[in-house]
Amino acid sequence: MLTATNSLSVETVTRVHHWNEHLFTFAITRPASFRFRSGEFVMLGLPDGQRPLLRAYSIASPAYDEELEFLSIKVPDGPLTSRLQGIKVGDPMFLGRKPTGTLVADALLPGRRLYLLSTGTGLAPFLSLIRDPDIYDRFSQIVLVHSVRRVSDLAFHDTLQAQLAGDPLVQDQALLQFHYVPTVTREPFHTSHRIGTLVENGALFAPPVAGPRQFDPEHDRIMLCGSMAMIKEQAAALDALGFTEGSNAAPGHYVIERAFVG
Structure with missing residues (x-):
């Protein structure tokens, strides 16, 4: 017991x-x-x-x-x-009894677009965020990218593909503001590139996402969660573009969960 x-x-x-x-x-x-x-x-x-x-x-x-x-x-x-x-x-x-973390809206500066970049089970915190009405008030667009190896690894795919239809609090806002980008790297799928490639070739910024063909520190805010390789690669690329990492004490342009990546 x-x-x-x-x-x-x-x-x-x-x-x-x-x-x-x-x-x-x-x-x-x-x-x-x-x-x-x-x-x-x-x-x-x-x-x-x-x-x-x-x-x-x-x-x-x-x-x-x-x-x-x-x-x-x-x-x-x-x-x-x-x-x-x-x-x-x-x-x-x-x-x-004490939840904590840096993958929270309070650790980001105000912006127009929120990109949630995840691999594998890194999707988890973003499932909570995209069902928070406050997120839709803070950002005009929320783009969730989920990269996995196999199609069956796309947890919650149907719910996300339907733009959270049926959610009691955010379904109306999500229909207009939420965009889901699943990608599968080791099985046939309509999107098969890794996150870094989607960023580099501009596919991540194609309509209906409204904005420039690369991340823009003036308007874009980014959360990273998942594999160490993806986080390190994207964090380095964001730093080179002039983004700053945020925290609860000092909000910035992007955040990662330091407790998981060290």
Whole structure:
């Protein structure tokens, strides 16, 4: 039996969905006192002998949801994920009481367009952000790019392709302001380039996205989440264009989650 502590509550798994043999989502109960900003992460875990085994997970659900949803890969020999992938509805789980992170709107300067560049499970924090009404008030366009290896790795594809139709709070704004750009690099798909290539060849800036054919530090704001290679490549390119990295203390033109990339 799991026991709550000053830093951890004990929650219950409410939903589990396996997208394929490498990727799954799950949801847990949300404490009435739990508050977070869209884009933040929190510690999750399971018992490991006398101590909990914890890892940081970005919250994928919107801030108003009654549950907390997460997106995870399956790592056969991963200390936590090897066990986490076997969870079932009703199972208990540790939840950290203090969410945090830099992939939040407050860490960005005001702008016109918000680009969310993700690979793999880096999609998770952006799933929360794009369902936040405040984002649509802050930016005139929100462009979500999700790069994966296989078509089955495109978690939430149908919902995103439908521009969040049916969302109780943002569906009307998303229809006009939200653009979804999925790309698959190792299987046939209508878009098959890596994020860096989409930026370099200008495909990322094609209509209906309105703007110049490259990132513009005056108007564009960018969030990066996913593979280390993509983040380092894009951060270096943005720095060369005159972008500055932002934080909660000093907002900038782009942000990454330092807790994940070191």
